[in-house]
Amino acid sequence: MAIQTPERPKTALKEPTKRSRWTRTGARPRPTNAFELYSWYFFRVSGILLLVFALTHLVVMHLINNVEVINYDFVRQRWASPLWRTFDLLLLFLALTHGMNGVRTLIYDYVQSKGWRVFNISVLYIVGIFFLLIGAQVIITFNPNLPSLPAK
Amino acid sequence: MQVTLKILRFDPEKDKKAHFKSYEIEADPLDRILDALNTVKWYKDGTLTFRRSCAHGVCGSDAMRINGRNRLACKELVGDIGKKITIEPMLGFRILKDLVVDMEPFFEKYRSIKPYLINYEDPPATERFQSAEDREIFDETTKCILCGACSGSCPPFWSNSEFIGPAAIVNAHRFIFDSRDQGSDERIAVLSQSEGVFRCRTVYNCTDACPREIPVTKAIEQIKRVMLYNR
Amino acid sequence: MYHKYDAVVVGAGGAGLMAALQLVGKANVAVITKLYPSRSHTGAAQGGICAALGNTEEDHWEWHMFDTVKGGDYLTDQDAAEVLARDAVERIIELEHMGLPFNRTPEGKIDQRRFGGHTRNYGEGPVRRACYAADRTGHMILQTLYQQGIKNKVTFFNEFHLMDLIINNGRCVGVTALDIKTGELHTFHSKTTIFATGGYGRCWQVTSNAHACSGDGTVTAYRAGVPLMDMEMYQFHPTGLYRIGILLSEAARGEGGILRNSEGERFCERYAPTLKDLAPRDMVSRFIYQEIREGRGVGPNKDYVLLHVDHLGKEVIDSKLPDITDFARTYLHVEPYHEGVPIQPTAHYAMGGIPTDIEGRVIIDEKGTVLPGFYAAGEVACVSVHGANRLGTNSLVDLVVFGRRAGQHAARFIKENDYEELPTTPEKRSNDLLRFVEGGAQSGRKESAATIRKEMQECMMTNVSVVRNEKQLLTAMKKLQELRERFTKVGLTDNSTKFNTEKLEVLELGSLLEMAEVTTKGALERKESRGAHYREDYTSRDDKKFLAHTLAYRSPEGSVKELRYKPVTLGRFEPKERKY
Structure with a gap:
């Protein structure tokens, strides 16, 4: 999409401009399109949260417990606690949305044609949301009270 | 000293593809790259084409890629660059001829952010007052000479021809942070579009490329913050 | 290609943009520049722009006027100096309203500082008169005016090289210009033409001027029969x-x-x-x-x-x-x-140029006869407000004051007059010139433009710089005539049409050679020392004979045909010895 220069807002002449915080006398800006702003902001917040979540995940799943110990029973025990379920649900959500946001910006950087952009973004959202949904379904609907698998 | 200039050549009337051509010249270590280019043009190959005017870094005509970095040819000395100098036109711009690139889209983007003071009140009989501190806030971004070195060094600008680019954002900054200006919302409406300020990936190439030492990336981040804090 | 505009402004530096801004809304106006507007050499000015605002200490425009006249060693026309000093105040305020980020005083007013030659109470001591924006005042003026041009949707023809001034039935009817990008010749038919093309410092080897400062406007007017005034007055910055x-x-x-x-x-x-x-x-x-x-x-x-x-x-x-x-x-x-x-010392500023009156109208003889429809402002013009030596910062004042006046007067002229027809072959002289340059690709044309330019610049540096004498000036005349002769055999290796900068350099050299010769001729005949023109064989000022402007007319083959002298407009201040 080309850069559009919107005409001067008609209200500007009537309304005296408000003073803002960032300069003592400057006009207060009001962005019309907030999606890019919030996605940028979300990027930063989710990035910081992911750092905490992913590191905790790494420590719990790979350092304290090694791969040999992790089995169905281990998972069943963890997900018996709503705390861990919430933790994993959040990790899933943040990792996927953060990642999707990143891929979205890559598509904007490298795909110029409008049609291809729509196509790529659609594929991204469909795949992303699909994984988000089945991931969430597993975490939410998992029944920790099922008997454990018979040992081999 | 003996210097080899390897220059990317392209003649729209003859060539299908750009190609490198090398020139051996004798240069003083204190010669500017622009002097070296002139030596080639005047005494070796008159067809070499590049823009130049002031020759001391204030007009912004001769931004080009020198050994992989965007620089003004008139602000770099041969002795500082070395014996092997590769010169290409800036990336992210269409090549018109040799080192001359099409600046029209660049200026169109510059114009899109309304680069002029907007104030809807009638001016007073005297000057508009502004404190020295308020004046200081946007001092750095008033230095811009529109050479295009920042935009031409920006990876998102290379890959996305619609991205407004750092130069336009710097000039928006110059007015958004000017206490006399009342057009911030109009400019921010442009910059918050999908090809506006949020295509910036904070690569910092622009800050490195700026021949006027404007902290370009910092200016861009300040605009993003203003957009967030003032919602 | 044919264009029709009420006003054509050539040059997009401070004066050109200021003139164009007076015309938007009143007339349709086109600005032609051989660079991009923001690349003009106004941007190189550093120190400041003087006006008697009195923001930091007492100051009056009369003091500014006095300094200008005295600085110009009384060759300054005093009516012009008065306009300059009076209008400067309003123009600075106008620039501030346009958004120019001046440095500020603690109270928030425009800050002012001292500058060479600017004094209080008619020479008593230095005064704070120069308004400034850090050390890039010119840059900020250029940017601000260009920004206003964008705001007012001025039509710019960027990268167009001026070729010719068209005169028909005693009126200026437009210009021709070469589109550098395509190599195509364009004719601009207009009611008024405003030249704001800057100086010609590239005549000298050591210069503060841009490569683009090649006197294109001066030479174009000169070739069209307009005389050039006070060309020997060329300032060397120490x-x-x-x-x-x-x-x-x-x-x-x-x-x-x-x-x-x-x-x-x-x-x-x-x-x-x-x-x-x-x-x-x-x-x-x-x-x-x-x-x-x-x-x-x-x-x-x-x-x-x-x-x-x-x-x-x-x-x-x-x-x-x-x-x-x-x-x-x-x-x-x-x-x-x-x-x-x-x-x-570095070649810096041409006090001389195309003679104009205080409205920016170009005059063509010692009686002040106006060439209707033709205006000039800025360094290309000689109002004459700088006389024999320009004071620091007055160049920027000149741009905004006389750029504006030229624009304003042109707007009136447009309202009161209709288009004058173009001559039958408006492009003839331009095409002849282009054909001559392009002919350089033929065999037998072996002279190198670079070598001729280098020899000219060295000759001017040695013989026509800070201190001059008859022997050196005669040597220079001989050398320049020889170079002009060699220039007729100048070669060309690039025969492309698009963006042919080699062709432009030959055109520019042609103009520089003529500028060098007029300067030298004027210096040779001015047998006195005044301001920037210092003759070691005539060390004192001679107000009896030379309190007058030199007018140089061109002969068809390019040399100086004759020099005439136009009396200086005196007024308030009697010529006195200039002591500091």
Whole structure:
């Protein structure tokens, strides 16, 4: 999409401009399109949260417990606690949305044609949301009270 | 000293593809790259084409890629660059001829952010007052000479021809942070579009490329913050 | 290609943009520039723009007028100087309203500082009159005016090279210009034409001027039969970087910098005991010239002197003179904190040019006959407000004051007059010129433009610079005539049509050669010393014979046909000896 220069807002002449915080006398800006702003902001917040979540995940799943110990029973025990379920649900959500946001910006950087952009973004959202949904379904609907698998 | 200039050549009337051509010249270590280019043009190959005017870094005509970095040819000395100098036109711009690139889209983007003071009140009989501190806030971004070195060094600008680019954002900054200006919302409406300020990936190439030492990336981040804090 | 505009402005520097801004909304206007507007050489001005605002101390426009007249060694037309000093005040306020980010006083007003030659109470002592935006005042003026041009949707023809001025039935009816990108010739049919094309400093080897400053506008008018005024009055700025001529602003000396010769002596003290290093530009240039000539120059060739700021301390250098130190470091690898910066006088500003009246209308004889529809403003014009020596900052004042007046008068002219027809072959002279240049690709045309230019620049530097004498001027005339002869056989290796910069350089050389000759001829015939024109064989000012402007007319083959003299407009201030 080309850069559009919107005409001067008609209200500007009537309304005296408000003073803002960032300069003592400057006009207060009001962005019309907030999606890019919030996605940028979300990027930063989710990035910081992911750092905490992913590191905790790494420590719990790979350092304290090694791969040999992790089995169905281990998972069943963890997900018996709503705390861990919430933790994993959040990790899933943040990792996927953060990642999707990143891929979205890559598509904007490298795909110029409008049609291809729509196509790529659609594929991204469909795949992303699909994984988000089945991931969430597993975490939410998992029944920790099922008997454990018979040992081999 | 003996210097080899390897220059990317392209003649729209003859060539299908750009190609490198090398020139051996004798240069003083204190010669500017622009002097070296002139030596080639005047005494070796008159067809070499590049823009130049002031020759001391204030007009912004001769931004080009020198050994992989965007620089003004008139602000770099041969002795500082070395014996092997590769010169290409800036990336992210269409090549018109040799080192001359099409600046029209660049200026169109510059114009899109309304680069002029907007104030809807009638001016007073005297000057508009502004404190020295308020004046200081946007001092750095008033230095811009529109050479295009920042935009031409920006990876998102290379890959996305619609991205407004750092130069336009710097000039928006110059007015958004000017206490006399009342057009911030109009400019921010442009910059918050999908090809506006949020295509910036904070690569910092622009800050490195700026021949006027404007902290370009910092200016861009300040605009993003203003957009967030003032919602 | 044919275009029709009420007004065509040639040149998009300060004067051109200011003129164009007066016309938007009143007429349809096109601005032609051979660069992009933001690349114009106005942007290189550093120090400031003077106006008697009195923001920091008492000041009056009459004082400013006096300084301008005295600085110009009384060759200044006093009606013009009055307009300059009076209008300056309003223009500065107007620039501020347009958004120019001036430095501010603690109360928030436009800050002002001292500048060479600007005094209080008719020469009593220095006054704070220069409004400034850090050390890039010219840059900010250019940017601000260009921004206003964008706001007002001015039509720009960027990268168009001026070819010819078209005159029909005693009226100026437009110009032709070459589209550099396509190589196509365009004809602009107009009611009014405003030239704001700048100077011709590239005639000299060491110059502060841009490569683009090749006198295109001056030569075009000259070739069309308009005389050129006071061309021998060419200012050399004392402090150009050694060898390359980049300007170190007067601010360096204003802040306390001093000049020293090879013996470490502060030589300005000897020549100007009171003002010392801050004497006017023409004088300091002569002091330096004299030191070098007497063998007290510095360096292996003893051909420069040193500008010292090291005694001022790091803080002062960093806060007040950042650009200057930056230039010294970048281009000479000299560290101004600890050592002197090599400097030499550099060709800087043409006081002369196309003669105009105070409305910017071009005049074509000593009686002040106007060529209707043709205007000029800025360095290309000679109002004459700078007389024999321009004061620092007055060039920027000139741009905005007379750029505006030319635009305003043109707007009235457009309203009152209809289009005059174009002649039957408006493009003939341009095509002839282009065909001559393009003919350089043929065999037998072996002269190199670069060599001719180099020889011209060296000749002008040696013979027609700060100090002149008859012998040297005659040598220069002979050399320039020889070069003009060789130029008829100039070669061309690039025969492409698009963006052919080699072709442009040949065109520019053609204009520089003529400018060099007019300058030399004027200097040869002005047998006195006045302002920037110093003759060691006629060391005193001769008000009886030469209190007059030189008007140079061109012969068809390109040499100077005749010189006439136009009396100076006197007024308020009687010519006195110029002492500082």
